[in-house]
Amino acid sequence: xxxxxxxxxxxxxxxxxxxxxxxxxxxxxxxxxxxxxxxxxxxxxxxxxxxxxxxxxxxxxxxxxxxxxxxxxxxxxxxxxxxxxxxxxxxxxxxxxxxxxxxxxxxxxxxxxxxxxxxxxxxxxxxxxxxxxxxxxxxxxxxx
Numbered sequence: 001x002x003x004x005x006x007x008x009x010x011x012x013x014x015x016x017x018x019x020x021x022x023x024x025x026x027x028x029x030x031x032x033x034x035x036x037x038x039x040x041x042x043x044x045x046x047x048x049x050x051x052x053x054x055x056x057x058x059x060x061x062x063x064x065x066x067x068x069x070x071x072x073x074x075x076x077x078x079x080x081x082x083x084x085x086x087x088x089x090x091x092x093x094x095x096x097x098x099x100x101x102x103x104x105x106x107x108x109x110x111x112x113x114x115x116x117x118x119x120x121x122x123x124x125x126x127x128x129x130x131x132x133x134x135x136x137x138x139x140x141x142x143x144x
Contacts, residue, residue: 020129027125030117032056047120055138058124068123076111080104
């Protein structure tokens with residue numbers, strides 16, 4: 001039901017239509033989920049307001065980036081948990097607690113920084129899947 005509705009609404013934007021898997025992949029690799037444009041970041045964490053290619057406004061609603069912070073947190077905790085679980089499984093029963101735990105904790109500091117740009121574009125892709133595109137998402141006359 002959801003996917004049928006999604007495709008009906010996306011057909012209103014024939015040049016911008018795409019499969020959900022493509023939207024999510026583009027978001028994960030720091031591309032525009034709609035058109036695939038890669039030039040979205042001026043600096044590592046400074047994202048442009050609109051896609052230079054398709055003119056999609058990335059902050060579609062007030063508080064949009066809260067979801068990106070949530071995605072970043074979920075990704076970071078999952079990576080930390082999996083890394084520790086694999087490490088404990090491999091070294092059991094003589095688990096070295098010393099420096100290894102601090103190494104994982106140090107890694108946890110850097111993972112959110114490295115994943116932050118991808119979390120923004122990935123969250124935009126998820127938001128498009130939850131709230132399909134409308135004309136106002138591409139209109140420059142909409143007040144910021």
